[in-house]
Amino acid sequence: MISWLKKHFIPHQGNDHRPHILRNCNIKNILILVILLEIFTFLIPTFTYINRTGGMAAVISAVLANLTNEERQAQNLQTLAVSPILNKAAEMKATDMATKSYFAHTSPEGKTPWFWLDQVGYKYQYAGENLAINFSDSKDVTNAWMASPTHKANIVKGI
Numbered sequence: 001m002i003s004w005l006k007k008h009f010i011p012h013q014g015n016d017h018r019p020h021i022l023r024n025c026n027i028k029n030i031l032i033l034v035i036l037l038e039i040f041t042f043l044i045p046t047f048t049y050i051n052r053t054g055g056m057a058a059v060i061s062a063v064l065a066n067l068t069n070e071e072r073q074a075q076n077l078q079t080l081a082v083s084p085i086l087n088k089a090a091e092m093k094a095t096d097m098a099t100k101s102y103f104a105h106t107s108p109e110g111k112t113p114w115f116w117l118d119q120v121g122y123k124y125q126y127a128g129e130n131l132a133i134n135f136s137d138s139k140d141v142t143n144a145w146m147a148s149p150t151h152k153a154n155i156v157k158g159i
Helices: 002-009 024-053 061-074 085-099 113-119 139-145 149-156
Strands: none
Touching: 061 139, 061 149, 085 113, 139 149
8 A cells, every 4th residue: 555655646766756646647637537526516515405495495474474374373363464564673683683693582782672663663562573594494484483482472472
């Protein structure tokens, strides 16, 4: 094994001071191999992402609203309507989280979910915030929320 490594990688009199790995034919093969590895290194993660998620994440707010209402109906509760005002508050909160690189109910500055509701002038008697990250399907998000007592309470709190 040592003699093979020496022959292929170390210049010496036995290989005319030209390691076999650096000979013309081998250099071309190595170059082709490196190019192929670079191509596959770039393409495989792309294909893996497309195959795993079907091309794009399928977490859709309208679907989340429908699934939430299904859970409420199962509890004999009134369904909820999508609110443009709440959507604006959620958009502002999401922008803040993305801009400041955090994922939490309370911002690094101490802003709670209620701050965002106040910013858009939303009046409420009861409010809750359910967040989700690293999901690729709306049903999976809803299942996770329903498996969490506090998130479930936000969904099935009677009005």
